[in-house]
Amino acid sequence: MKKLHLLHLLCLFFIFFSCMKSNIDSSESEQSELSENQDIVTSASGVQYPSLDPPSHQYCGAGWGRKMCRFLSKYDGTIWTDAENYYSNFSDIKFSNFTDNEYFISFFNLDSITSYCDGWKLDETIYNGIKWNIKIKKDEFDVLKFDYEYYGTSAEIEYTITYKYEVIDGLLHFSTTEGQAYIFTPSERNYAEEFLDTGEIIYLEGCIF
Structure with a gap:
């Protein structure tokens, strides 16, 4: 009788440890799969691109990169x-x-006499002999951070400013490594020249208003 009782206990222990091992293996497998998925480049809509390098590289850009x-x-x-x-x-x-x-x-820089509108693109820009370069550092659904590398007329970077835009509760929070900080609200203005209180508008390269 004692032998049967001991055998029964051994069976219970075997079943218990088998279940524990199965749960551990399953958990490790899920964690491994999650880790692998985090290393797969994924578009904004969720499409995965396993053939591309890991997400440490920023693929956001004009053309194909816009996705x-x-x-x-x-x-x-x-x-x-x-x-x-x-x-x-x-x-x-x-x-x-x-x-x-x-x-x-x-x-869009608004002024009562003359207003200006211009814009930036990624990578290198040379305008009137002045060179700068823009690189995205962080791209999330509510956060955009990029470096503005200013060369001027030099072949070397003179300085770098990091710009950060973050939308929190419907407001756009802007900050830079230079200490600037502003909070913007969604605009309802009509940016057509006849609707703005300004003498004239000078549209420079990159204006997308």
Whole structure:
């Protein structure tokens, strides 16, 4: 009788440890699969591209790369303004997911006499002999961060400024490594020249308003 009882206990222990091992193996397998999925390049819509290098490389950009842009895809065509100050010390901003052009952000500097509109694209730009380079550092659905590397007329980088745009509770929070910080609201302005209180508008390269 004692032998039967002991045998029964051994069977129970065997079943228990078998179940524990199965759960551990399953958990490790799920974690491994999750880790592998995190290393797969995924577009903003969730399509995976296993043949591309891991997500440490930023694929967001003009042309084919626009499908990889999370922030710009979500906020494509949105315009943000300093609602409390018509002639703000900082530009109104418009984002574009490279729609019909190579520019991803445009600035509208409003002034009562002359207003200016221009924009930036990724990578190298040379304008009137001045060179700068823009690289995306972080691209999430509500956060966009990029480095602005200024060369001027030199072959070497003179300085780098990191720009960060983050949407929190419907407001656009802007900050830089230079200490600038502003909060913008969605704009309802009509940016046609006849509707703005300005003498003239000079449209420079990259204006997407």
